[in-house]
Amino acid sequence: MKDDKSNNDVCEITVIHQDVVDKVKKLMPEEEKLYDLAELFKIFGDTTRIKILCALFESEMCVCDIAATLGMNQSAVSHQLRILKQSKLVKHRKEGKVVYYSLADDHVIKIFDQGFSHIEE
Amino acid sequence: MKDDKSNNDVCEITVIHQDVVDKVKKLMPEEEKLYDLAELFKIFGDTTRIKILCALFESEMCVCDIAATLGMNQSAVSHQLRILKQSKLVKHRKEGKVVYYSLADDHVIKIFDQGFSHIEE
DNA sequence: TGAATATATGAATATTTGTTCATATATATT
DNA sequence: AATATATATGAACAAATATTCATATATTCA
Numbered sequence A, B: 001m002k003d004d005k006s007n008n009d010v011c012e013i014t015v016i017h018q019d020v021v022d023k024v025k026k027l028m029p030e031e032e033k034l035y036d037l038a039e040l041f042k043i044f045g046d047t048t049r050i051k052i053l054c055a056l057f058e059s060e061m062c063v064c065d066i067a068a069t070l071g072m073n074q075s076a077v078s079h080q081l082r083i084l085k086q087s088k089l090v091k092h093r094k095e096g097k098v099v100y101y102s103l104a105d106d107h108v109i110k111i112f113d114q115g116f117s118h119i120e121e
Numbered sequence C: 001t002g003a004a005t006a007t008a009t010g011a012a013t014a015t016t017t018g019t020t021c022a023t024a025t026a027t028a029t030t
Numbered sequence D: 001a002a003t004a005t006a007t008a009t010g011a012a013c014a015a016a017t018a019t020t021c022a023t024a025t026a027t028t029c030a
Helices: A018-027 A031-044 A047-058 A063-070 A074-086 A107-119 B018-027 B031-044 B047-058 B063-070 B074-086 B107-119
Strands: A008-010 A013-015 A090-095 A098-103 B008-010 B013-015 B090-095 B098-103
Touching: A013 B063, A018 B047, A018 B063, A031 A047, A031 B031, A031 B047, A031 B107, A047 A063, A047 A074, A047 A090, A047 A098, A047 A107, A047 B018, A047 B031, A063 A074, A063 A098, A063 B013, A063 B018, A074 A090, A107 B031, A107 B107, B031 B047, B047 B063, B047 B074, B047 B090, B047 B098, B047 B107, B063 B074, B063 B098, B074 B090
Parallel strands: none
Antiparallel strands: A008 A013, A090 A098, B008 B013, B090 B098
């Protein structure tokens, strides 16, 4: 059933199909890229940030309006906006004391759409 | 600069543009849907799970082969596979003692592609 | 210049979550 | 039936992270 070279031990891990392991290892994207990808999705993995992004789909908004829309305090929203800004998912412009946030590009919308189509099955 | 009805207080939150807040509140998807979406993206927000999914892009694999490919122990991989299974991102078939995992559908690939195209800018 | 206000941010706290370890379950083999 | 092995899983621990509170910064207006 198992061919000769398929039962090895690598760092105490049993390997059943060495050929598959070798092939997949070669084909996998580099570590750093996968890390960055996980970091990006982590941003979307929080209800508050999802809500902020959804709100910005509809309209450019200032911080206190976002807070009012979500029923959260200004500080919490501001902290999350900083994270969204760092990931280049939102951009902002300042008009006097008021800072207006909007979506940086339409990647966000595309990613959301794919997400929605998965959960709606 | 500010029109009359635009300076209210709702639950101690200052609102500058009541019209925008009202409009966006109406257009936002329902709470539960946004929660589910965040839950889905949370799954992708972990390097181990990203790696598992990437590995499964290339080939159906059993648990110990995945563990060997990622250089992780069997238990950690198994825990993560359970999460991926629960979210219907992977499916599995059993062949004797060995359980083979593969991608459930191609939503994952599409979501990944969008993610990659965002970080590669 | 001084008061008011919109936003940002550091620190503390509470919660969530990933990994490890030990062990249970299920299947195959002798 | 007993043993070996592939996988699953509960509990404990450690690390990451979201929110709150207090306060700082920046801008406007009087």
